Amino acid sequence: MRDKLERRSFLLLLVLVSVAFGFILEPFFGAIFWACAVTVIFAPMQRWVLTKIGQKPNTAAAITLLTCMAIVVIPVILLSTAFVKEGIQFYQRVEAGEIDPRQIMQQLRDAFPWLDQLLVEFGVDTNNLRERISNSLVSATQFLAKETLSIGQNTFGFLMSLALMMYLTFFLLRDGSKLIKLVVKALPLGDEREEALFQKFAEVTRATVKGNLVVAIVQGALGGIIFWLLDVPGPLLWGVVMAFLSLIPAVGAAIIWFPVCLYLYATGDWVSGTVLLLYGALVIGLADNVLRPILVGRDTKLPDYIVLFSTIGGISLFGINGFVIGPLVAALFMATWQIFMKDFNGDYE
Known part of the structure; x- marks a missing residue:
């Protein structure tokens, strides 16, 4: 009876500790997930490097990680920089009135008058619909531009997540097979x-x-x-x-x-x-x-x-x-x- 109680108590403790640990890691979910994904993608290369340089897991993981950075990380950073720059310029043009979504909507309405008639036949209030679409276009355009601006302002957070992801990727590349065996052994x-x-x-x-x-x-x-x-x-x-x-x-x-x-x-x-x-x-x-x-x-x-x-x-x-x-x-x-x-x-x- 006592053994049964102790076993159930330990299993409850195991669940509680695991859930608590999950909450601790929750802010880093994105970095952890992408570290696992990158490890899975580049694991064949890691094994190939090991066969070429011998059983030197630290060196093989470093070479694989540097290759990943050259192929994926650096191009993404360069593209993100250009994206943010152009997004800020687009936002400035929207704010200055050079790009007016409401005017674009009016041009579409004038060019396709049959669309209003079609909507009326289906019982749609075209006046309110036009206003809602115009407002939505304005909001969507401003949202896109502001989000782009926000990305530029949150560069530190992005780089921190990227650094954590690459740091974890190194250890997953090096010890991934051991961790998988450990998980397989632990799961019932x-x-x-x-x-x-x-x-x-x-x-x-x-x-x-x-x-x-x-x-x-x-x-x-x-x-x-x-x-x-x-x-x-x-x-x-x-x-x-x-x-x-x-x-x-x-x-x-x-x-x-x-x-x-x-x-x-x-x-x-x-x-x-x-x-x-x-x-x-x-x-x-x-x-x-x-x-x-x-x-x-x-x-x-x-x-x-x-x-x-x-x-x-x-x-x-x-x-x-x-x-x-x-x-x-x-x-x-x-x-x-x-x-x-x-x-x-x-x-x-």
């Missing part, structure tokens, strides 16, 4: 199941991060280039925004380029509008429709609709980190049920 799920789940975690994280980032970079670059060629204000700013929005499958980058296309038509620039429409549908859209299923859906072994819903749901719950966390949770959910059907029902092939 069965070693075979735990190893299968860890493998799924690595597969999905690697595929989701690499695949989505490649799609984001390609779509953002393609969008920024066409905006620059068509002389749209802030091409780098909108290119980066399209890259972020492209993390949402199917509709991401079109949220930016399609309204700009309508605006070009509304201002009478039919050539530029047609070029942007064709380019957006055939080039930017093709990058999403071709690359994402190849780089994300195939490697994660998730259906396209699961990738879509889990990505949107993940972003809504966890912010930018959700584009990885969402599909990851979905993949672990499906893997867990597959293990359950195999082990407990015995009818899964």
Whole structure:
């Protein structure tokens, strides 16, 4: 009886201490998560370096980390600096009245009067709707510009999180295999199941991060280039925004380029509008429709609709980190049920 009480008391203490430790780490969730993701992505390189230089884990981890910084971190910092600079300039133009969202809305209304009639037929109050859309455009434009300004002002916090992430990444690269073995030993799920789940975690994280980032970079670059060629204000700013929005499958980058296309038509620039429409549908859209299923859906072994819903749901719950966390949770959910059907029902092939 006493042994049973002691065991339950210890398990309760274990849970309480674990939850308390989780709350302590909560402010650093982003840095910890991305350190794990970077470690998973660069783990094959770490193993390759070890085979070339011998069993020198500290040196191998340092070489891998420096390579990661050269390939990922430094370009991201340079792009972020340029993004903030252009965002501040855009904000100043909005504040000075050089860019007026309400005027843009009025031009769209004048160019497409049939849209008002269509809305009236569906019982929509177009006067209030126009006012709400105009106010929303003003608010959205100012919000985007102010957030860009805020990013520039919070540089210290960003660099601190980046430093913590890289510091943790070094130790995860060096000791990752030992930590995985320790976790497998500690969890009471069965070693075979735990190893299968860890493998799924690595597969999905690697595929989701690499695949989505490649799609984001390609779509953002393609969008920024066409905006620059068509002389749209802030091409780098909108290119980066399209890259972020492209993390949402199917509709991401079109949220930016399609309204700009309508605006070009509304201002009478039919050539530029047609070029942007064709380019957006055939080039930017093709990058999403071709690359994402190849780089994300195939490697994660998730259906396209699961990738879509889990990505949107993940972003809504966890912010930018959700584009990885969402599909990851979905993949672990499906893997867990597959293990359950195999082990407990015995009818899964």
